Amino acid sequence: xxxxxxxxxxxxxxxxxxxxxxxxxxxxxxxxxxxxxxxxxxxxxxxxxxxxxxxxxxxxxxxxxxxxxxxxxxxxxxxxxxxxxxxxxxxxxxxxxxxxxxxxxxxxxxxxxx
Amino acid sequence: xxxxxxxxxxxxxxxxxxxxxxxxxxxxxxxxxxxxxxxxxxxxxxxxxxxxxxxxxxxxxxxxxxxxxxxxxxxxxxxxxxxxxxxxxxxxxxxxxxxxxxxxxxxxxxxxxx
Numbered sequence: 001x002x003x004x005x006x007x008x009x010x011x012x013x014x015x016x017x018x019x020x021x022x023x024x025x026x027x028x029x030x031x032x033x034x035x036x037x038x039x040x041x042x043x044x045x046x047x048x049x050x051x052x053x054x055x056x057x058x059x060x061x062x063x064x065x066x067x068x069x070x071x072x073x074x075x076x077x078x079x080x081x082x083x084x085x086x087x088x089x090x091x092x093x094x095x096x097x098x099x100x101x102x103x104x105x106x107x108x109x110x111x112x113x114x
Numbered sequence: 115x116x117x118x119x120x121x122x123x124x125x126x127x128x129x130x131x132x133x134x135x136x137x138x139x140x141x142x143x144x145x146x147x148x149x150x151x152x153x154x155x156x157x158x159x160x161x162x163x164x165x166x167x168x169x170x171x172x173x174x175x176x177x178x179x180x181x182x183x184x185x186x187x188x189x190x191x192x193x194x195x196x197x198x199x200x201x202x203x204x205x206x207x208x209x210x211x212x213x214x215x216x217x218x219x220x221x222x223x224x225x226x227x228x
Contacts, residue, residue, distance in 0.1 A: 036219075043118070044157075044219040045219070101147070101172070102149075103159065104149075104156055
C-alpha cells in the first residue's frame with residue numbers, strides 16, 4: 001500500500017544551520033506530496049506542496065522538490081531560526097484528486113538552539 | 115476569518131463508554147476530514163465527508179463513525195471505548211475535495227480513556 005517514510009528525529013541544530021529532513025514515499029499512480037508543520041500545542045499547518053514530478057514547493061524559506069525517479073520529497077532550509085522549532089510531517093494524498101485522505105510520515109521533531 | 119474549531123478540547127472517558135467529538139469547519143468549507151494522532155501510530159486518516167456524504171474511510175473498526183450536517187459541521191463518535199483510543203483527534207476542513215485545495219487543521223481534541 002501507499003506509505004511515507006521520513007527520517008527519525010529529534011533533530012537539533014544551531015540557529016542559521018542548514019536543514020534537511022528526508023522523506024521518501026511508496027505510492028501507486030501520481031500522488032501529490034505535502035509538508036505540514038505542527039508547532040507546540042497547535043494543529044497542523046500546510047507548509048508547502050507539490051502536485052507533480054519536478055515541481056518545487058516553497059514557503060517561508062523552506063523548499064522541497066518532487067523527485068519521481070527517487071520517490072523523494074526532502075525538506076530543506078538554508079538557515080533555520082529558533083522559531084522553526086516544531087514537528088514536521090511529510091504526507092501524500094493517495095486518493096487521486098482528493099486531498100482528504102492524507103497519509104503521513106511519523107514526523108520529525110526539530111529543535112533549533114540560539 | 116475564524117479557523118477550524120473543535121470541541122471539547124480535552125476529554126476523559128472510561129473504557130466501555132462512548133464519546134462524540136465535534137468539528138466546525140471554516141465558513142464556506144464543505145469538506146471535513148478526521149485524523150487520529152498517537153505517539154505509536156502517528157497520524158492516521160479516519161474519514162472524509164463532503165456535502166453530508168462520507169467519501170473516504172480509513173482502516174478503523176466500526177466503533178468509529180462520523181457524520182456531517184447540512185451546515186458542514188461534523189461529528190465523530192467512538193463507541194465502546196478502549197484504552198488504545200486515547201489520542202489527539204484532529205479535524206481538517208477545505209473548500210472542496212480536490213488536492214489543490216489546502217486543508218486547514220483544528221487544534222484537536224485530546225481524548226484520554228482510563
